[in-house]
Amino acid sequence: MTRPPNLDPVMMRGMTQPRIGRRDMLRLMGAAGAASVLTACGVSGQGDSTTQTRNQVKDYWSKQHEHGVLNFANWPLYLDVAAGNKSDHPTLDAFTKQTGIKVKYFEVIQDNGPFFAKVRPSLEGGQYCGYDIAVITNGIFFTQFEALGYLVPLDQKRMTNFYKYAGDKFQNRSFDKGNIYSMPWQAGFTGIGYDPARTGRKITSWQDLADPKFSGKIGMFGNNEDLPNCALLALGIDPTTSSPDDWQKAADWLNKQKPLVRKYYSQDYAAALANGDIWITMAWSGDIFQLNLSGSKLEFVLPEEGALLFIDNMLLLKGVQNPVDAMELMDFYYDPRQAATLAEWVNYISPVPDAQQVVSSDAAKASGGDKTYLESLVNSYAVFPTPQEYAKASLGRPLKLSELNQWNSIFQPVYQS
Amino acid sequence: MSKLKARMAPYAMILPGGLWLAVFFVVPIGAMASLSLQQGDLFSGFRQTFHFHTYVDVITQYHDQLVRSFLYGLSTTIIAIVLAYPIAYWIATRGGRHKSTYLFLILLPFFVTFVLRTIAWQFLLADNGIVLSPLKDAHVLPADFHILATSVAVVGGLVYNFLPFMVLPIYVALERIDRSLLEAANDLYASRSQAFLRVVLPLSLPGVFAGVVLTFVPATSDYVNATILGGTGQVMIGNIIETLFIENQDYPQAAALSWVLLTALLIGVFAYARALGTEEVLEVSAA
Numbered sequence: 110m111t112r113p114p115n116l117d118p119v120m121m122r123g124m125t126q127p128r129i130g131r132r133d134m135l136r137l138m139g140a141a142g143a144a145s146v147l148t149a150c151g152v153s154g155q156g157d158s159t160t161q162t163r164n165q166v167k168d169y170w171s172k173q174h175e176h177g178v179l180n181f182a183n184w185p186l187y188l189d190v191a192a193g194n195k196s197d198h199p200t201l202d203a204f205t206k207q208t209g210i211k212v213k214y215f216e217v218i219q220d221n222g223p224f225f226a227k228v229r230p231s232l233e234g235g236q237y238c239g240y241d242i243a244v245i246t247n248g249i250f251f252t253q254f255e256a257l258g259y260l261v262p263l264d265q266k267r268m269t270n271f272y273k274y275a276g277d278k279f280q281n282r283s284f285d286k287g288n289i290y291s292m293p294w295q296a297g298f299t300g301i302g303y304d305p306a307r308t309g310r311k312i313t314s315w316q317d318l319a320d321p322k323f324s325g326k327i328g329m330f331g332n333n334e335d336l337p338n339c340a341l342l343a344l345g346i347d348p349t350t351s352s353p354d355d356w357q358k359a360a361d362w363l364n365k366q367k368p369l370v371r372k373y374y375s376q377d378y379a380a381a382l383a384n385g386d387i388w389i390t391m392a393w394s395g396d397i398f399q400l401n402l403s404g405s406k407l408e409f410v411l412p413e414e415g416a417l418l419f420i421d422n423m424l425l426l427k428g429v430q431n432p433v434d435a436m437e438l439m440d441f442y443y444d445p446r447q448a449a450t451l452a453e454w455v456n457y458i459s460p461v462p463d464a465q466q467v468v469s470s471d472a473a474k475a476s477g478g479d480k481t482y483l484e485s486l487v488n489s490y491a492v493f494p495t496p497q498e499y500a501k502a503s504l505g506r507p508l509k510l511s512e513l514n515q516w517n518s519i520f521q522p523v524y525q526s
Numbered sequence: 527m528s529k530l531k532a533r534m535a536p537y538a539m540i541l542p543g544g545l546w547l548a549v550f551f552v553v554p555i556g557a558m559a560s561l562s563l564q565q566g567d568l569f570s571g572f573r574q575t576f577h578f579h580t581y582v583d584v585i586t587q588y589h590d591q592l593v594r595s596f597l598y599g600l601s602t603t604i605i606a607i608v609l610a611y612p613i614a615y616w617i618a619t620r621g622g623r624h625k626s627t628y629l630f631l632i633l634l635p636f637f638v639t640f641v642l643r644t645i646a647w648q649f650l651l652a653d654n655g656i657v658l659s660p661l662k663d664a665h666v667l668p669a670d671f672h673i674l675a676t677s678v679a680v681v682g683g684l685v686y687n688f689l690p691f692m693v694l695p696i697y698v699a700l701e702r703i704d705r706s707l708l709e710a711a712n713d714l715y716a717s718r719s720q721a722f723l724r725v726v727l728p729l730s731l732p733g734v735f736a737g738v739v740l741t742f743v744p745a746t747s748d749y750v751n752a753t754i755l756g757g758t759g760q761v762m763i764g765n766i767i768e769t770l771f772i773e774n775q776d777y778p779q780a781a782a783l784s785w786v787l788l789t790a791l792l793i794g795v796f797a798y799a800r801a802l803g804t805e806e807v808l809e810v811s812a813a
Contacts, residue, residue: 222772222773223772225772226771226772226775253568253775256569257568257569325670325672332773333773367758370757370758371675371757371758372675372756372757372758373758375753377648377754380648381652384652384653384654384655385652385653385654386652386653386654386672386674510569517773517774521769521774524758525591525761525765525766525769526590526591526758526759526761
């Protein structure tokens with residue numbers, strides 16, 4: 110069931126705001142399509158710009174061909190690997206077998222910020238940055254990539270599997286309405302991870318992160334998205350509609366909590382939780398799930414005030430050299446079989462609900478440790494959350510670029526002092 | 527004509543090095559200075575406005591982290607001297623034919639990545655790790671004692687990582703001291719400690735100076751140790767510059783803060799050079 114792409118809000122802004130309007134369109138296609146778009150823009154008024162933009166996108170895609178190669182930039186440990194050979198990826202092999210397209214896979218994204226800083230000069234200069242597909246989390250950097258015109262609109266005709274198999278939550282994302290620029294890769298919850306043996310009680314609320322009994326044993330995330338949104342939730346404020354006054358309240362709460370906090374972590378909180386340096390911490394669902402697979406007895410909880418959902422999205426970067434190949438790969442991962450193989454390895458939320466069936470039948474066929482493992486995946490919050498679990502999670506405050514300075518100046522001093 | 531050639535020769539000789547310095551040092555640093563005086567953002571672009579107030583802003587806003595970084599850098603340097611001098615002295619005077627082996631041992635940690643070495647400390651010093659756990663079990667330390675996430679851990683990590691930079695120049699300076707000077711001191715009835723204080727120590731000071739520069743400057747601007755070994759109150763100026771550059775894309779502020787750091791470090795180093803005497807400094811640069 111293909112739905113017509115809804116280009117209006119995003120494209121309208123690109124066309125109507127003089128600040129980035131023309132440059133945005135120039136960047137849209139990268140250097141290759143620039144000339145034709147420029148002419149189109151030069152003569153266009155602001156009348157039916159949407160149709161016009163849509164036509165330009167269509168025109169761009171009609172000129173693209175498969176090249177048989179593809180460069181894919183992703184985060185570390187975010188793709189299935191073959192047993193015994195870490196540089197062999199079964200799903201990529203299957204893709205090459207099916208399409209003949211060879212994929213060069215790069216684990217170069219440690220975090221959205223550094224990756225943005227790395228590719229920005231090429232994108233700004235209108236050059237190919239070396240990657241066709243990149244995986245970027247919803248939030249500030251996704252917004253920036255988009256607003257700067259660094260993203261190429263997808264070819265809606267090459268998203269068959271996506272529109273057929275992607276879960277509702279993943280076809281209707283507030284930060285990319287109409288799925289114009291991206292398709293989700295995997296997702297996860299930001300909630301609380303804790304060691305029940307050490308806390309001595311069940312954890313249910315964000316407020317538990319401010320319990321003096323855990324003084325010095327509390328971990329928080331030192332970033333300007335998870336931390337602020339968690340604090341807003343802790344105060345019972347809906348992050349999506351929060352005002353600058355609410356932000357200040359949240360920052361006050363965080364400052365009050367600070368003396369109890371061991372450290373504002375980036376990625377290394379998981380090891381600290383596993384070895385007892387901290388007892389309770391903000392955590393990402395997949396991490397806790399994986400720690401437990403390797404023997405820890407930790408708990409992950411979606412707090413009663415609500416959790417955060419993050420979605421990592423595959424997108425095409427401006428100047429993309431193999432766009433058709435890239436589209437094929439992105440859609441390929443929405444095949445439930447491939448989605449299942451991926452989920453069985455990475456343990457994050459799969460955007461393909463039907464993959465649950467496949468994992469379940471894989472479990473039925475497996476035996477011993479593999480069977481137990483696969484069975485644990487089928488009903489896990491970490492991989493296939495229930496509608497109730499989804500309902501608890503917010504994507505956090507969608508920040509307008511004009512709000513960013515204020516947001517940063519309120520929250521950054523909390524974890525950077 | 528040949529006279530002119532002869533006069534030009536020295537300039538021709540510094541040309542390769544000079545060009546290198548111009549392209550890879552002067553130009554970037556000039557660009558950074560220019561950037562620090564611009565205003566704007568990624569979306570509307572940055573414009574040169576000679577907005578010197580950015581400097582005032584960053585100094586007031588990040589005053590704490592600046593002071594902290596200098597204190598950490600200074601403590602690191604002092605502890606490194608205290609540790610490195612005896613090591614270098616021992617190798618230079620008692621090393622015998624194994625000198626090169628000892629020096630190699632000093633350098634050995636360099637074969638492991640900087641970040642990995644620091645993470646190893648995280649593992650060693652974990653609250654229930656292999657060092658603290660037995661001590662806690664034996665009730666030598668209270669159960670809630672911890673080293674990680676404190677200033678001690680950060681300075682300790684800095685000392686560990688920069689110690690070789692202190693040992694090597696001191697060793698070189700000690701090694702170059704003419705033994706006959708010590709014999710002469712002895713002949714003049716100097717005691718061993720007098721000979722050390724009045725002959726060896728002054729002659730080794732250029733090495734100490736080089737070590738101080740090599741340790742103090744990178745330790746002050748380091749951000750890896752604070753990230754890995756620090757806690758909530760150990761953020762250093764390097765972390766702030768990283769955030770400003772990479773997370774906030776506030777290039778003018780980041781550039782201004784880098785300049786503040788650079789200037790402060792230069793003033794510190796030159797003040798120290800002045801205190802030691804300019805000749806020694808020149809001698810070091812010649813060495």
